[in-house]
Amino acid sequence: MTLLQVRNLCKHFELHQTGRRIPAFDALSFDLQAGEFLLVAGPNGVGKSTLLRSLYRTYLPTGGQALFHSRLGPIDLAGAADVDISFLRREEIGMVSQFLRPRPRVSALDLVAEPLLDTGIAAAREQAAIFLNAFGLKRDLWAAYPTTFSGGEQQKVNLARALIRPNRLLLLDEPTASLDRHARAALLTRLSELKAAGTALIGVFHHPEDVAELIDRELILSVPAAPKQTDELRLSGTLAQPSGGNHVVQ
Ligand SMILES: Nc1ncnc2c1ncn2[C@@H]1O[C@H](COP(=O)(O)OP(=O)(O)OP(=O)(O)O)[C@@H](O)[C@H]1O
Numbered sequence: 001m002t003l004l005q006v007r008n009l010c011k012h013f014e015l016h017q018t019g020r021r022i023p024a025f026d027a028l029s030f031d032l033q034a035g036e037f038l039l040v041a042g043p044n045g046v047g048k049s050t051l052l053r054s055l056y057r058t059y060l061p062t063g064g065q066a067l068f069h070s071r072l073g074p075i076d077l078a079g080a081a082d083v084d085i086s087f088l089r090r091e092e093i094g095m096v097s098q099f100l101r102p103r104p105r106v107s108a109l110d111l112v113a114e115p116l117l118d119t120g121i122a123a124a125r126e127q128a129a130i131f132l133n134a135f136g137l138k139r140d141l142w143a144a145y146p147t148t149f150s151g152g153e154q155q156k157v158n159l160a161r162a163l164i165r166p167n168r169l170l171l172l173d174e175p176t177a178s179l180d181r182h183a184r185a186a187l188l189t190r191l192s193e194l195k196a197a198g199t200a201l202i203g204v205f206h207h208p209e210d211v212a213e214l215i216d217r218e219l220i221l222s223v224p225a226a227p228k229q230t231d232e233l234r235l236s237g238t239l240a241q242p243s244g245g246n247h248v249v250q
Contacts, residue, residue, distance in 0.1 A: 003200045004032040009064035024050040037201045037214045042221035048204040052171045056095045057085045094167035096175045100158035102146040109142045115165040131160035136182045151178045172203035
């Protein structure tokens, strides 16, 4: 089942200091099926994180469409009202970045339990404990405030919170940065479960070998060989099989 249809999606940034327009990516098109894992690859600064943020609507795309087949019907992520995006973020689309946003005086356990509060506080905390345990956060930190945690400890809380509730689409922006081996293995296990249950995943990984067995296709963002004779570089999207063969230009 097709979950997402991206057509000619673009994101440009206006640099107010210089008045210049910087294209992060241009005219990207691809489809994503339920249960599929798409790796987004390419060199630094080519627009990988910007693509994820544009789909999650942290950034407003500059043009094109990203038609998400929500349970409520198709919603264009590139143009939907903020209220619809808030609904999707609560119910259907998740994003995991490299950074936790800890909140003052909220314990690690409660931060992780929060997405499940509609099941009741006791059940939500019970699940949160299972997830914190799986990611290997030391038990004596569960009641502590993550503001003082190390980078890796914060990331374990971040992942447990982001992955505790299944989503239909999950966007992963370098989730393994700063994780130890145990937590990387726990992440792989959880992503496999979600994928098997039908979650579609789009991920950026500096070490894709961490999730190699899950990858179905790659979207390779690249700067074309012959850029225009202006100071703007146009970027193009290429879809490839994980083996690197059979490149299909969209
Ligand atoms: N908020 C912003 N304002 C202006 N330019 C931005 C903004 N965010 C990103 N950019 C620019 O867009 C381009 C793409 O950035 P992005 O972070 O998406 O790259 P990336 O492929 O994820 O890079 P990396 O592999 O280094 O993480 C970069 O040139 C960056 O400077």
